[in-house]
Amino acid sequence: MSELCYASMSDVAKRLQQKDVSVLEVVQSCLDRIEKTEPVLHALLARNAEGAITKARELDASGPDRSKPLWGVPVTIKDVILTKGLPTTAGSKMLEKFSPPYNAFVTDKLLDAGAVVLAKANMDEFAMGSSTENSAYYPTNNPWNPKKVPGGSSGGSAASVAAGQCFASLGTDTGGSIRQPASFCGCVGLKPTYGRVSRYGVIAYASSLDQVGPLTRSVEDCARVLQVIAGHDERDQTSSPRPVPDYVTGLGRRKGLDGVRLGIPQEFLGEGISSEVREVFEDVRIRAEKEGARISLVSLPHTKAAIATYYILAMAEASSNLARYDGVRFGFRASESRELLDLYVRSRSEGLGEEVRRRIMLGAFVLSSGYYDAYFKRAAQVRRIIRDEFTRVLQECDALLAPVSPVAAWDHGSNANDPLAQYLMDAYTLSLNLAGLPGLSLPAGLGKESGMPIGVQLIGKAFFEEDLLAVGHALERILPSIGNPSM
Amino acid sequence: MSIEIGIEEVRHMAALSRLAVTEEEERLFAGQFAAIVEYMNVLQDIDVNGVEPLYSPVDQESVTRPDTAFHARTREELLQNAPESDEQYFTVPRIV
Structure with missing residues (x-):
């Protein structure tokens, strides 16, 4: 295994700036790692090896640029984020041949910062899923054990970071899709506050919940990537004009965990949690307490309603957003359709996968005449109750500490034909998307039974990523290192 | 609110969604949707009286810009x- 590709991103960025290592060497070491691991992992969709080598040569020729914080750093990007010149499929047959005419805001930000894009990362189709098994192309395997799923929907991003194929990846998180795969693959994942990162050029799933964020191998790397992608964009109406703090300097604002007030939502530790996740979480709690953290149990009484609330709203928004795939302006068109309605129906039915069709249909149902008030409107009302509960408990704490998933990575095929069982697995991640809050997942240990990585998440106040990352940085230092997968 | 989800409801949802479902899928989805909608009914027991719906976590203020035309993309793109x-x-099957 090349040591270079497992260096921290922060370290490699510094060495690149100092010309201690060339961009070509770094890019080549990642491409070699991809060649070696991809036959097992299947973490990537479109690859950009030639483009990356050309870019590396250009960067080496022009020399380091101190104004570019990711100068020469190889990255991958989830395939739901538009990349001009690299196919973008959202993991769907519907967009198999889609060639974006423009870059997403976050893609431009990475490129402006000097990053080198190696490949697009595999994902559940249109980000709908928790295992990356819903990709229309192939499932991704977990680098810690290929029999297991990498989580999802940003499973390709998490697997590529954990396997050393790249130094960072961008994912999206609508109900846990960054934090849960980060937990399953043993890396760090941040879902920023809704509005912190522009969604311009990100293929929409549920627009009031979707947010782009980094997956990395350390909290510091995570802060550096967030620094690059955060900021106002007038092309996204929900993008916040608040100034972006210096997240990297901010990592030093907490001198350890002494006096940090952490609230543990008691509803997150109830039935359904596996014993190995409970053990790892208990270990984290004890370690944090020993370091001086002031830990208290808090209550979010409507947690039990969050899954239903989330799925009603997400499915409703999905059914509306995915109406655009009609086989006319872009995407798949069924052959030999004789009239327009037939063209719509056949293109959508043949181009969209089963889980996507399921969510569109249920979304249409909760929005339909006779059911709108009972489901969609009521869910939006409960959403406010859930958000207000978070706001209340976060007044008494610096952050909440919680498990990311009730279980570690499961075997491929475990929840086939039982979509509800899979939805229930998102219990600990999706409520903060409803509230719009930031969440940081970090690796906390290996499960005693499964041997798989298990993460914990910190949940912060809206737009307080600076403190969330600082607390995460302090917590990271006292958690056991899980090392890298042996592949 | 109680609703029975069967084959008829699945057909209605498919029609609303501009999707076709096979007979096999109708049966599969009817069973799955019944379980999912039953689960969603947990919301019916929550007191939402007087609670304003929250459709977005950010305060949605309409942002306006001057209404001036510009060329964002070429026809070719x-x-x-x-x-x-x-x-x-774009061309589609004959509609008139």
Whole structure:
């Protein structure tokens, strides 16, 4: 295994700036790692090896640029984020041949910062899923054990970071899709506050919940990537004009965990949690307490309603957003359709996968005449109750500490034909998307039974990523290192 | 609110969604949707009296900009992903 590709991103960025290592060497070491691991992992969709080598040569020729914080750093990007010149499929047959005419805001930000894009990362189709098994192309395997799923929907991003194929990846998180795969693959994942990162050029799933964020191998790397992608964009109406703090300097604002007030939502530790996740979480709690953290149990009484609330709203928004795939302006068109309605129906039915069709249909149902008030409107009302509960408990704490998933990575095929069982697995991640809050997942240990990585998440106040990352940085230092997968 | 989800409801949802479902899928989805909607009914027991719906976590203020035309993309760029076009327009089956 090349040591270079497992260096921290922060370290490699510094060495690149100092010309201690060339961009070509770094890019080549990642491409070699991809060649070696991809036959097992299947973490990537479109690859950009030639483009990356050309870019590396250009960067080496022009020399380091101190104004570019990711100068020469190889990255991958989830395939739901538009990349001009690299196919973008959202993991769907519907967009198999889609060639974006423009870059997403976050893609431009990475490129402006000097990053080198190696490949697009595999994902559940249109980000709908928790295992990356819903990709229309192939499932991704977990680098810690290929029999297991990498989580999802940003499973390709998490697997590529954990396997050393790249130094960072961008994912999206609508109900846990960054934090849960980060937990399953043993890396760090941040879902920023809704509005912190522009969604311009990100293929929409549920627009009031979707947010782009980094997956990395350390909290510091995570802060550096967030620094690059955060900021106002007038092309996204929900993008916040608040100034972006210096997240990297901010990592030093907490001198350890002494006096940090952490609230543990008691509803997150109830039935359904596996014993190995409970053990790892208990270990984290004890370690944090020993370091001086002031830990208290808090209550979010409507947690039990969050899954239903989330799925009603997400499915409703999905059914509306995915109406655009009609086989006319872009995407798949069924052959030999004789009239327009037939063209719509056949293109959508043949181009969209089963889980996507399921969510569109249920979304249409909760929005339909006779059911709108009972489901969609009521869910939006409960959403406010859930958000207000978070706001209340976060007044008494610096952050909440919680498990990311009730279980570690499961075997491929475990929840086939039982979509509800899979939805229930998102219990600990999706409520903060409803509230719009930031969440940081970090690796906390290996499960005693499964041997798989298990993460914990910190949940912060809206737009307080600076403190969330600082607390995460302090917590990271006292958690056991899980090392890298042996592949 | 109680609703029975069966084959008829699945057909209605498919029609609303502009999707076709096979007979096998109708049966599969009817069973799955019944379980999911039953689960969603947990919300019916929550007191939402007087609670304003929250549709977005940010305060949605309409942001306006001057209404001036600009060329964001060329015709070629916009047509490059079209499944069918005549180089000028998107084309669809004859509708009149």
